[in-house]
Amino acid sequence: MQISSSPQSDQHNDALNLTLALDQIRDSVGVPESAAHMFSDILRLLVQHFDADGGALILLEEHGSEPEAVIIDNLEQGEALDLCRAAMMQEKPAVIDNPYWENAIGTKIAMRNQALGGMILVSRQQNFTERSLQLLEIAEKQIDSAIIQARTLWKLAQRERELNALYMVSQLCIQHESQESFLHALAQYLADDFNADLVLITAPAANQSSIRSVVNHRNLASEALIKIANDAAPIKAAQILPIPPGQTELLLLAAPLNEGTLQDGDVIIGRDAWFTTGDQRLITAVVAQLDIALTQFTRINTPLSLPAQLISEIERAPLDHTVCYRDNQLYCNEINLSQIAIQHGTPAYVYNLKRVLENYNALHTALPGAEIHFSVKSNNNPDILRALIAAGAGVDTVSAGEIHLARAAGAKADDIVFAGVGKTIGELYYAISRNIGWINIENPAEVAAVNAVAAEHGCMVRVALRYNPDVAANTNKRIATGHHAAKFGLTEADIRQILDNSNQYSNIHFEGLHIHIGSQLGDTLATQQALENTLRLAKAYPSISTLNLGGGFPAMYAANAPIPTLQAFADAILPLTGDIHLILEPGRSIVANAGILLTRVLYVKQQGDRTFVITDAGMTELIRPMLYGAYQAIVPLSPREGPPKLVTIAGPVCESTDIFSEDILLPPLEPGDYLAILTAGAYGAVMASNYNARLRPPEIVIDETGKQAFVSRRRETWHDLSIRDVPED
Numbered sequence: 246m247q248i249s250s251s252p253q254s255d256q257h258n259d260a261l262n263l264t265l266a267l268d269q270i271r272d273s274v275g276v277p278e279s280a281a282h283m284f285s286d287i288l289r290l291l292v293q294h295f296d297a298d299g300g301a302l303i304l305l306e307e308h309g310s311e312p313e314a315v316i317i318d319n320l321e322q323g324e325a326l327d328l329c330r331a332a333m334m335q336e337k338p339a340v341i342d343n344p345y346w347e348n349a350i351g352t353k354i355a356m357r358n359q360a361l362g363g364m365i366l367v368s369r370q371q372n373f374t375e376r377s378l379q380l381l382e383i384a385e386k387q388i389d390s391a392i393i394q395a396r397t398l399w400k401l402a403q404r405e406r407e408l409n410a411l412y413m414v415s416q417l418c419i420q421h422e423s424q425e426s427f428l429h430a431l432a433q434y435l436a437d438d439f440n441a442d443l444v445l446i447t448a449p450a451a452n453q454s455s456i457r458s459v460v461n462h463r464n465l466a467s468e469a470l471i472k473i474a475n476d477a478a479p480i481k482a483a484q485i486l487p488i489p490p491g492q493t494e495l496l497l498l499a500a501p502l503n504e505g506t507l508q509d510g511d512v513i514i515g516r517d518a519w520f521t522t523g524d525q526r527l528i529t530a531v532v533a534q535l536d537i538a539l540t541q542f543t544r545i546n547t548p549l550s551l552p553a554q555l556i557s558e559i560e561r562a563p564l565d566h567t568v569c570y571r572d573n574q575l576y577c578n579e580i581n582l583s584q585i586a587i588q589h590g591t592p593a594y595v596y597n598l599k600r601v602l603e604n605y606n607a608l609h610t611a612l613p614g615a616e617i618h619f620s621v622k623s624n625n626n627p628d629i630l631r632a633l634i635a636a637g638a639g640v641d642t643v644s645a646g647e648i649h650l651a652r653a654a655g656a657k658a659d660d661i662v663f664a665g666v667g668k669t670i671g672e673l674y675y676a677i678s679r680n681i682g683w684i685n686i687e688n689p690a691e692v693a694a695v696n697a698v699a700a701e702h703g704c705m706v707r708v709a710l711r712y713n714p715d716v717a718a719n720t721n722k723r724i725a726t727g728h729h730a731a732k733f734g735l736t737e738a739d740i741r742q743i744l745d746n747s748n749q750y751s752n753i754h755f756e757g758l759h760i761h762i763g764s765q766l767g768d769t770l771a772t773q774q775a776l777e778n779t780l781r782l783a784k785a786y787p788s789i790s791t792l793n794l795g796g797g798f799p800a801m802y803a804a805n806a807p808i809p810t811l812q813a814f815a816d817a818i819l820p821l822t823g824d825i826h827l828i829l830e831p832g833r834s835i836v837a838n839a840g841i842l843l844t845r846v847l848y849v850k851q852q853g854d855r856t857f858v859i860t861d862a863g864m865t866e867l868i869r870p871m872l873y874g875a876y877q878a879i880v881p882l883s884p885r886e887g888p889p890k891l892v893t894i895a896g897p898v899c900e901s902t903d904i905f906s907e908d909i910l911l912p913p914l915e916p917g918d919y920l921a922i923l924t925a926g927a928y929g930a931v932m933a934s935n936y937n938a939r940l941r942p943p944e945i946v947i948d949e950t951g952k953q954a955f956v957s958r959r960r961e962t963w964h965d966l967s968i969r970d971v972p973e974d
């Protein structure tokens with residue numbers, strides 16, 4: 246580049262004009278917002294004054310290399326940063342040789358002799374003169390003093406921006422009822438504040454798979470951007486990410502809620518302007534506040550923790566097309582439940598066979614190709630077993646007793662899985678001698694036991710090893726089974742040890758891996774993670790051709806409970822499994838909403854500030870609320886007129902914990918009224934006991950037509966209570 250000179254008088258006027266113009270800009274700076282604009286005004290003035298094509302002014306964070314402020318006029322981001330850094334190295338204004346522009350002059354910006362950043366002006370034509378450098382020196386002095394004036398204001402502006410954003414997070418959190426709409430509003434706010442093309446926030450919905458809120462002004466492929474963010478992991482704090490391929494003018498700023506890969510609560514912002522340390526600080530503050538806001542939503546959105554006063558039990562109950570009120574009478578399909586209660590007495594279980602089969606078919610449709618083994622432990626009613634087996638289901642059993650029931654209901658030996666954490670040798674004999682399809686093994690010593698029993702029978706046994714994938718399922722901790730502290734399954738090291746030495750067990754075919762991470766799963770994430778871990782392990786062993794994923798699909802215990810759908814599970818599972826053969830062991834998702842426990846009000850009594858409604862069913866008939874704190878909706882079969890009352894529904898058993906539900910809002914109740922405890926088809930009757938010498942209830946089945954009900958299991962009698970007693974001589 247060549248430098249030419251110009252006449253003296255012009256030069257003088259020029260310098261004066263420039264100084265005056267810069268002075269004017271500085272004078273207008275009085276409030277924080279104008280400080281933020283001041284540097285861009287200065288830059289624009291200089292670009293005009295020097296007849297340049299563009300320019301940049303970049304201040305760097307004290308002692309750091311991150312930009313604190315970036316003002317660019319007509320330049321690419323990267324070029325601007327390079328050029329300003331080069332300018333910063335110069336003692337005084339100088340020509341900056343560079344690969345981007347034919348002509349560039351620049352100067353450092355300094356305060357009290359300490360370089361704070363650089364400024365450059367660029368042009369395609371040769372229009373910079375020696376005088377330009379002198380003028381730049383004059384301008385730089387003005388800028389130096391402008392910085393002193395602006396920096397404090399600038400910091401104030403930043404502080405105010407942060408406070409505004411934090412205030413907005415808390416305000417939006419109050420204003421929005423659902424987490425989804427809150428996140429969307431927040432994403433919109435951030436998009437405006439950052440002038441961003443893309444804002445993406447990931448966060449877990451209560452008991453649901455991860456949701457994303459995206460504001461995307463340029464229709465960018467957010468999936469690709471998420472991948473970039475993930476690949477840049479671990480992200481420790483807000484940071485600028487590498488530019489995505491094909492998006493040269495897009496810069497990404499990611500802020501993690503927790504250290505690590507992109508996950509719930511993270512925010513990614515994309516725009517075409519450089520991010521500053523101020524932006525990073527702001528987004529760090531927002532994410533920290535978001536963390537608090539999300540806990541609020543989790544609390545608010547969890548149906549069980551809703552204050553009972555706010556919603557009546559009838560509204561909260563998961564009534565649907567099969568269980569609903571008609572003329573103020575609760576029906577199950579075509580059957581008026583009061584009639585069953587009157588005819589068969591209470592307590593009594595009622596099962597809806599049509600619903601059982603609908604649920605089974607829904608699983609088939611969502612997960613085609615998977616072999617479905619109904620988990621007998623959830624409900625072993627003979628008519629339910631028969632109907633499912635006739636429809637093509639295999640069974641999952643955990644005791645010789647369950648194998649016996651399944652076989653009695655018509656299950657073929659080959660369609661039976663025998664699992665369990667503590668099988669006795671007797672049970673193994675029974676299963677192996679009946680050629681049961683699969684034995685699932687849960688501990689290293691069991692391998693030798695199975696092999697020995699099989700050798701004695703001179704047969705080969707097909708085995709799946711139950712793997713504990715060490716994941717934390719989103720469910721009640723009492724029914725989570727796939728974490729390292731659980732008693733279930735084998736560690737990865739154990740499995741490798743067994744499979745690496747499989748030739749020692751000549752009567753076993755090791756063909757499968759089995760997992761079951763818990764029941765009533767609140768999201769699909771842990772399942773996906775467990776599956777990935779299992780597939781990674783299976784890869785090393787070609788003999789493993791089957792993966793048994795266990796059960797866990799949730800049931801809807803309250804209306805609108807945010808549980809993942811079967812389709813969500815299918816979407817999480819099927820893309821990963823390839824051509825591996827899949828077995829599923831659903832229990833709850835097939836029978837829970839097909840069962841109702843009918844009970845009768847024995848007494849209503851006032852005690853302290855509570856109204857207790859004592860029913861003839863208790864923990865002996867349905868123990869889930871007492872054992873797990875589980876919620877089961879309770880509604881009257883024939884609601885009475887009158888203002889609803891806050892009542893506590895308690896069983897008759899001599900245990901303080903024999904309470905179904907505390908402080909729920911129900912229509913007025915009187916002794917003799919019937920109640921239905923809904924969604925009781927899974928882990929209900931099977932967990933019943935004779936505690937307090939109570940008789941286990943009958944199981945009434947409404948057949949597939951929905952119109953006929955019959956007794957499938959009778960009520961126990963006193964004779965049943967003493968039937969096992971050995972008579973005196």
Ligand code: LLP
Nearest residue numbers: 620761764765795796797830831832833928
């Ligand atoms: N497979 C295995 C190995 C299991 O342990 C279980 C349930 C299942 C399948 C069936 O899981 P489901 O699809 O039903 O979630 N009594 C508790 C639930 C205990 C679950 C035991 N294992 C409750 O009432 O919530």
